[in-house]
Amino acid sequence: MGTKEDNLDDISLWRLVRKGDAYGASVLYRRHYNLMLNFGMKFVHDADFVRDCIQDLFVKILSSRKLSDTHQVLPYLLTALRNVISDRCASARATDMLDEHSFNIRMDDSGLERLFGDNDETLLRSKQLLASYNSLNENQRIAIYLRFVRGLSYKEIGAVLEINTQSSMNLVSRALAKLRKLMSGRQFILISLQLSSLIIAQEM
Numbered sequence: 001m002g003t004k005e006d007n008l009d010d011i012s013l014w015r016l017v018r019k020g021d022a023y024g025a026s027v028l029y030r031r032h033y034n035l036m037l038n039f040g041m042k043f044v045h046d047a048d049f050v051r052d053c054i055q056d057l058f059v060k061i062l063s064s065r066k067l068s069d070t071h072q073v074l075p076y077l078l079t080a081l082r083n084v085i086s087d088r089c090a091s092a093r094a095t096d097m098l099d100e101h102s103f104n105i106r107m108d109d110s111g112l113e114r115l116f117g118d119n120d121e122t123l124l125r126s127k128q129l130l131a132s133y134n135s136l137n138e139n140q141r142i143a144i145y146l147r148f149v150r151g152l153s154y155k156e157i158g159a160v161l162e163i164n165t166q167s168s169m170n171l172v173s174r175a176l177a178k179l180r181k182l183m184s185g186r187q188f189i190l191i192s193l194q195l196s197s198l199i200i201a202q203e204m
């Protein structure tokens with residue numbers, strides 16, 4: 001049976017955390033753990049390393065006496081996690097683990113082949129789309145992932161990238177324009193939806 005904290009929204013939980021409430025922090029941890037893990041693994045393809053970084057982040061949150069107030073709790077956590085990963089790699093000189101802070105979606109051919117079967121043309125298009133996605137600049141890759149795979153709002157994406165909402169919308173629009181050049185509108189929408197489903201399935 002859940003407690004009253006389990007039913008609170010992120011903003012209310014964050015206010016409790018700022019007062020040193022460990023249970024409020026644990027609710028946020030459980031609520032957003034999977035997304036934080038998968039987001040972190042786009043930078044470092046090492047689940048144990050990212051799990052350690054998430055734990056470090058929440059230890060720092062609970063021990064901090066200067067947590068700022070925020071109405072964008074999830075973006076705050078994702079940004080803070082990215083910083084923890086960067087700091088840990090830098091302090092350990094583990095630059096080989098952090099691919100130049102490059103955010104990428106890694107997917108082997110077997111996953112695509114299971115999704116598209118014997119449809120060679122669609123399989124080729126999906127590989128082209130994925131390659132083109134990974135050729136976007138990092139902020140565009142992060143924005144597309146958070147918007148279309150994870151469903152964050154433009155405002156939340158802007159908070160993660162430390163840009164305003166309009167700039168976030170423009171960033172996504174420019175990225176989509178680049179990707180759409182590969183194929184017709186109908187093909188782009190269909191393959192994009194299928195790829196998003198596959199990415200989510202891999203992250204579960």
